[in-house]
Amino acid sequence: MSIKIGVGDFKERVHEELNNEFMRGAVRGAQERLRIKRLDEAEQLGNWEEWRSLGEEIRQHVLNHLDYYLYELSENVAKRGGHVFFARTSEEASQYVKEVVQKKKAKKVVKSKSMVTEEINLNSYLEEAGCEVIETDLGEYILQVDEDHPSHIVAPALHKNKNQIREVFKEKLHYSNTEKPEEITAFVRKHLRNEFLTADVGITGCNFAIAETGSITLVTNEGNADLVMSIPKTHIAVMGMERIVPTFEEMEVLVSLLCRSAVGHKLTSYVTAITGPREEGEADGPEEFHLVIVDNGRSDILGTEFQPVLQCIRCAACINVCPVYRHIGGHSYGSIYPGPIGAVLSPLLGGYEEYKELPYASSLCGACTEACPVKIPLHELLLKHRQVIVEREGKAPFSEKIMMKAFGLGASSDMLYGLGSRAAHSALKPFTKNARISKGPGPLKAWTKIREFPAPEKERFRDWFKNREGGKQS
């Protein structure tokens, strides 16, 4: 199972990314644009808080009855002649897809964007089976050609500028036009059109499976998912097991929230509900349909205090408002899931050993929680991770543990606080100049690296109040 991307540790990646001027400008610009668009659409729609609450209700209901809805979904997919494979692990999922592809003697696979297929490393299994795998989402295609990783879950190539893209296409695909996005796009359209028409198998993700009808919903602006599922003879859809709704009526609510929150559109250009393989006599659509339902650690989140994170509809609204992501970009997180959702999900799917810094890479400003269309309390979950890291995982640094214990003692004892606070002024006197500390000791060292710190005053507020009381007429 691999959500992991990049090398080095968190601090190294952050250091590198902070120096990536283009990425930082691109992310700043994207955040501004997407945030405003989301807010505009929310205002136009009206009753946005009601919509969010409804989104939360729907997601919570489904999660609490997830086994039921997956049962219903699988029954209805099978009734329509589709095959369903339940995969506990990422290996099982990828192995199944590989076997289907091998059985079909497929040589070429076209794919539309799917985070869960990246999670399960699907492409490498397919390549092992001797298949050429072509990503058809424009952003994912650019990354595939450049052998790079996504930095955002909706706009994966956000960190790339058009000149970089032109260079890569020139080198790898003999592209000879300019860096204008229209020209690059026209080139990709022509190039990939042929791939759609000659592919043996189409693989998509699934934005929302619909239990009542055994349908899967695909949401794109490009329409590539529609071509992927309509032309090749076999269609395999891979879904995270929690990406399901009871009926079309819940699907439309979540799609409404998703499109506005992700890209500031009322609906994306293509929202397509597919039910089973083609019907008897139809001239396009797959002859064979497979639905792979992936657990890969999600069930371990159910029934725990982290269950709300499974409400996620992968809109990236949280990523688009995060002031930390704004500066460090997606690759810093070392996971295909970056930003606030990534900081909550990655330790759960990828382990604390690998991702223990992520919950601390947050000022708990709450912008993510405020933006989430299905009301996941993201910043609270980050705090919960910190509690787990400290209390259950025992992964907090020893020196910090000592300091916090001392803090806890000092903050609950009048005497200790009195001693400490009265001593603060004189203890820090050697570091003080003009009532400021510019090069502090211990915990003040990191602060004073870039900021002045006010020296503790000789007379604490409480002393002033007491003295004043004494002199005051009662």
Place this chain on the structure above:
Amino acid sequence: MKVSLFVTCLVDLFKTNVGKATVELLEHLGCEVDFPESQICCGQPSYNSGYVEETKDAMKHMIKTFEHSEYVVAPSGSCAFMFKEYPHIFKDDPIWEPKARELADKTYELTQFIVEVLGVEDVGAKMEGKATYHTSCHMTRLLGVKEAPIKLLRNVKGLEFTPLPGAHLCCGFGGTFSVKMGPISEQMVDEKVSNVESTGADYLISADCGCLMNIGGRMERQGKPIRVMHIAEVLNHRG
């Protein structure tokens, strides 16, 4: 009206003028202010670092301190919010949850108290100059106090109030975040400083000392002339 001041540890040690201004302001508005002496710290620094058990004693200490208060007022959105978290932290504790809930229900941030409880929007303050206001994240998003400080500032005579671009962006304080994730915090505070500068303001005002120490400390290090003031100091300014 009897009000107990929850002055906050940052003010007690590093920004005593804010505490003094808060007391004088509340008295000017007709309140009788007392200061329960045993108060120390709301516990945020260790709680937000994930140390729940270690912080519970400190929280219980605060609950006991304000047990007999009618109103608890703090010149800090984040510390007032921390008191609102106490009932969730002590959930299912038959003794401490009800006590925590009582404390949470009677706690207010300063501007929230003035506007919502005292019903006052003009405190008679006077201060010349151009100012911009930093909306601290905990106060706006978590405590939900957005309008009160602006209403009060707009009524300060002589004060030219100009909105801050990028106000929704965190300044990078986040308590221990500012030292644990130094390089990231630095980028965030630099963007904030740049936005503050772009307003041409003489003063940066905020209702949270953590934010003020962060942004103010950075601006001082960079030799920028903009003065940071806590809203209590501005509202207590009468000439």
Place this chain on the structure above:
Amino acid sequence: MTGMIQNRTSFLENIAEKLGRNPITKGVHRPSYKHTPQYEVLKTATRDELVSVLASQCSNIHVQFMETTADHLAEQVKTAVRSYGGGPVSVWKDERYAEYGLTDLVEKEWPHEQTLVHVWNDDLGEENIRLSEKANVSIVFSDITLAESGTVVLFTGKNKGRSMTLLPKHFIALIPQSTLVPRMTQAAQIIREKIKKGEAVPSCIQFITGPSNSADIELSTVYGVHGPVKATYIVISDR
């Protein structure tokens, strides 16, 4: 023929266990949701108002909006196709073309002026895909039209290829005014009604909103990434 289901039992048992109970395979009903804002949108809009909303939304989604009556539909379609550079044209094998007076155009006029017309007919099998690929314009009737978002809903299936509207560079949707509803809420209800009556869900329902587009390169919107570059909606106002 029923499809195969593998590994379901242990998978679902695991989920139930994590949720602290036994697996459930029946008897769960959709709750009565506490919040229902979706029914409020364009609740009181008349048909004419919905047409206005649609027209206005078209300018936001890069769609050319035209309005006509059934009598003049053929003319307008001809004009639109000409504006896109002419044929070849792909249409579905669908009685509505005849119902709305397009037979002459499709069977006589266009062939007469050397504009190739491909009628998607299941009997042609895969050849349909190849012919649509070569077409310049696809023309289809909308089954349900969502005013709020400017969306045409297509129940594709027998003789109505799902890839037909994606392959050519230009897309024309013919919209009888009677197909207009406020938003997807009503479309979802209509679909569920059909299911309750025992109709099978179409194997592919497409909700299409304007031309294909992407903002993956520097967040700059470009059209016609894989699907059509341009789209026209023609509302037939007397049907």
